[in-house]
Amino acid sequence: MTTPAQFVPASQFARSARSEEVVAKHKKYLWPSVTNYFQQPLVVDRGEMQHLWDLEGNKYLDFFGGILTVSVGHCNPKISSKVNAQVNRLQHTSTLYPNEHIVALAEKIAQITPGNLQQSFFTNSGTEANEAAILLARMATGSYDVVALRHAYSGGSAIAKAITAHAPYRKGGVISVGISHAVNPYCYRCPLHLKYPDCEVACADDVENLIQTGTSGNIAAFIAEPIQGVGGFITPPKEYFKIVFKIVKKYGALFIADEVQTGWGRTGKRWFGIEQWEVVPDMITGAKGMANGVPVGLTVTTPEIAGGFQGANIATFGGNPVTSVAARATIELIEEEHLLENADVVGTYFRGKLEELQSKYSLIGDVRGMGLMQALELVKDRKTKEPAPEAATQVMERTRQNGLLIGKGGLYGNTLRLAPMLNTTKPDVDEAIKLLDKSFSEVRD
Ligand SMILES: Cc1ncc(COP(=O)(O)O)c(C=O)c1O
Structure with a gap:
């Protein structure tokens, strides 16, 4: 097993004048808070299914899909042909007129969601x-x-930021009145310093304790990601959400599953991550992978709960004909090509290979996730679990140089996120593992 890594500067890329110009203009004209990956940002020129090409013509195997958003392949012709046809036929009417595409999408969603989640509200983002x-x-x-x-991580608006519980995303005076946070089921770094299964999932009890001590005692909702995405694919023990669901119901509240990352088959076998935990939520929110890169947001719930909305509600672009066509085409393709099964089979294969890498590199402290949503948490020392964010940055630089794109996350910036497309194959995984192995081997003391 190799020893823990230290930061080594990446070798420089030959950059074309075109990409130099894009990077310079990005710096000049976009908010600096919109950060890019890599010392020399990667300017992507085009995509085709599992691959991207930069402006210099370098080819990359994409194992992050624009943050779990390109779910069935870049510019997948089966999706883009339908989107193109719709752009040329009817692009926008607003929700003031019903159109056949928004209702067809809503009907499809009603068919694949668990329980009685039958009524949708469409927006543009998670x-x-x-x-x-x-x-x-x-x-x-x-x-x-x-x-x-x-x-x-819940998003960038006032309420979504208040639900988000990562300091870097909460700067600027987030108004958190009425929103409290329980400890999360982060077994690798248990907030209660216990060990599963002896802990008897004690972290779930914190939800009840918080309701009793940090709220009025009556809560509107509990909201959580079935696997925490930006948090670094933190995967709860299987009992966690069942226990929490009972608590939430005891206090008369609604259970909201934020499926922005975990939805649409990402975790394998099931459409939604929460189904893995055998909980039927009152609401599901979705976005990202739902329309293979076309901007979309979904809030789906029961007719009874939807009927509780007071006043009027509008989202100008929500359920726009083009978006609706893209989303339905994506969902139907996932069905037709049996991608829920593929995410399970290829995800299990991928997981096995990642565990083999873990036995080779002591830098990899934890391997976690489900289906095609897998993470490697990097540590300086497996005993102390001191986070290794510099090494994570360095592995990222190496993977990019070796032709593989992956993501990063976690509160400590030390977790590599791997989320290939749902139609990824075992040979794609073999290739990614080969490139990851090479990249880890190049990160040295
Ligand atoms: C779980 C989760 N919820 C909500 C959001 C916000 O989505 P958007 O960036 O589309 O607004 C994200 C984005 O990363 C997310 O991961």
Whole structure:
């Protein structure tokens, strides 16, 4: 097993004048808070299924899909042909007129969601989807308080930022009135310093304790990601959400599953991550992978809860014909090509290979996730679990140089996120593992 890594500067890329110009203009004309990966940002020129090419013509195997958003392949012709046809036929009418595409999408969603989640509200992003969910929960229950989890990421609006529990995303005076955070089920770094299964999932009890001590005692909703995405694919023990669901119901609240990362088959076998934990939520929010890169947000719930919305509600672009066509085409392709099964089979294969890498590199402290949503948490020392964010940055630089794109996350910036497309194959995984192995081997003391 190799020893823990230290930061080594990446070798420089030959950059074309075109990409130099893009990077310079990005710096000049975009907010600096919109950060890019890599010392020399990668300017992507085109994509085709599992691959991307930069402006210099270098080819990359994409194992992050624009943050779990390109779910069935870059510019997948089966999706883009339908999107193109719709752009040329009818692009926008607003929700003031019904159109056949929004209803066809909503009907499809009603067929694949668990329980009685039959009525959809469409927006343009995960942020808006969560915002709508909290607003509706407050109206439908008449309560105000909301319980979320530490290490959550919910989006960039005022409420979504208040649900988010990562300091870098909470700068600037987030108004958190009525939103409290329970400890999260982060077994690798248990907030209660216990060990599963002896812990008997004690972290779940914190939700009840928080309701009793940090809220009015009546909560509108509990909102959580079935696997915390930005948090670094933090995967709860299988009992966690079942216990929490009972608590949430005891206090008359709604259970909202934020499926922005975990939805649409990402975790394998099931459409939604929460189904892996055998919980039927009151609301699901979705975005990202739902339309293979076309901007979309979804809040789906029961007719009874949806009927609790007071006043009027509009999202100008929500459920736009083009978006609706893209989303339905994506969902139908996932069905037709049996990608829920593929995510399970190839995800299990991928996981096995990642565990083999873990036995080779002591830098890899934890391997976790489900289906095609797998993470490697990097540590300087497996005993102390001191996070290794510099090594994570360095591995990222190496993977990029070796032709593989992956993501990063976690509160400590030390978790590599691997989320290939749902139609990824075992040979793609073999290739990615080969490149990861090479990259880890190049990160040295
Ligand atoms: C779980 C989760 N919820 C909500 C959001 C916000 O989505 P968007 O960036 O589309 O607003 C994200 C984005 O990363 C997310 O990961």
